[in-house]
Amino acid sequence: MQKDRDTADTYRKMAYEGDPRAMNNLGVCYMRGLGVVENHSTAFEWYMKAAELDDIYGIFNVAECYYKGDGVERNEALAFEWYLKAASRGDLQSQVNVANAYYLGQGIEADHQKAYLWYREAAFQGHILSQKNVGAAHWNGDGVEKDVAESAFWYELAAQGGDPQAQFAIGWFHMTGTGVEKDERIGLKWIHRSTAQGYQPAIDYCKENGYRVY
Numbered sequence: 703m704q705k706d707r708d709t710a711d712t713y714r715k716m717a718y719e720g721d722p723r724a725m726n727n728l729g730v731c732y733m734r735g736l737g738v739v740e741n742h743s744t745a746f747e748w749y750m751k752a753a754e755l756d757d758i759y760g761i762f763n764v765a766e767c768y769y770k771g772d773g774v775e776r777n778e779a780l781a782f783e784w785y786l787k788a789a790s791r792g793d794l795q796s797q798v799n800v801a802n803a804y805y806l807g808q809g810i811e812a813d814h815q816k817a818y819l820w821y822r823e824a825a826f827q828g829h830i831l832s833q834k835n836v837g838a839a840h841w842n843g844d845g846v847e848k849d850v851a852e853s854a855f856w857y858e859l860a861a862q863g864g865d866p867q868a869q870f871a872i873g874w875f876h877m878t879g880t881g882v883e884k885d886e887r888i889g890l891k892w893i894h895r896s897t898a899q900g901y902q903p904a905i906d907y908c909k910e911n912g913y914r915v916y
Contacts, residue, residue: 703737710737717748722755729763733773746773753784761788762796769799778809789820797824798832805845814845825856830863837868854881861892866901869893873904 710731716724729748732741746767752760765784768777782803788796801820804813818839824832837856840849854875860868873892876885894916896904908915 706731706737708737717751720755722752722757722760725749725755726752726757726760726763729760733763742767742773744773753787758788758791758793761791762793765796765799778803780809782809789823792827794824794827794829797827798829801832801835814839816845818845825859828863830860830865830868833857833860833863834865834868837871850875850881852881861895864899866896866899866904869896869899870901870904870907874907 710728713724713728713731717728725748729745729752730736731738732745732748734740746764749760749763749767753764754760761784765781765788767773768784769781770776782800785796785799785803789800797820801817801824802808803810804817804820806812818836821832821835821839825836833856837853837860838844839846840853840856842848854872857868857871857875861872869892872882873889873894873896874880875882876889876892878884878889890913893904893907893913897908897915905915907913
């Protein structure tokens with residue numbers, strides 16, 4: 703489309719003038735074939751030019767390319783290095799990816815304590831799965847000291863975000879008085895929110911304990 707070609711031409715002009723954001727955006731054009739012939743190697747080259755000028759989007763995209771082997775040879779260690787740069791700048795998805803890398807030992811030696819710290823960074827930004835992971839870490843004492851009250855706090859945040867597993871977990875905490883004050887009314891409210899989403903463990907819990915399933 704002419705509009706896409708014009709957009710790519712504008713990004714190219716700005717990129718050659720030294721605009722790092724335009725360099726990244728031109729990389730996106732090549733990655734998606736927008737206004738140019740799709741070429742993932744060229745996309746990576748433009749992402750790298752942007753990243754070397756400290757553009758956070760370029761940094762993230764370089765990491766993605768290394769992680770996926772898209773436009774460049776796959777390299778988990780280099781992917782981790784670039785994700786870490788973006789994560790340190792506050793990029794949410796990069797923080798999650800760094801946490802996952804530390805937890806699983808992808809591109810870096812496994813370190814559950816560091817994984818916990820990065821999951822917590824993402825959790826503070828409202829990332830629901832990370833909130834749940836922080837809750838699980840405190841529940842299991844995995845990378846951090848076991849603390850059921852802290853676990854309940856993070857599971858409730860994830861539950862408020864709509865996660866059915868977290869809703870069941872905080873519901874169970876209230877039903878049993880684990881980490882929170884025992885309150886079956888509140889507990890059932892959360893469990894029923896989970897069953898309404900079809901979460902099978904919550905449905906099984908209700909059936910096994912004689913509670914109505916909504």
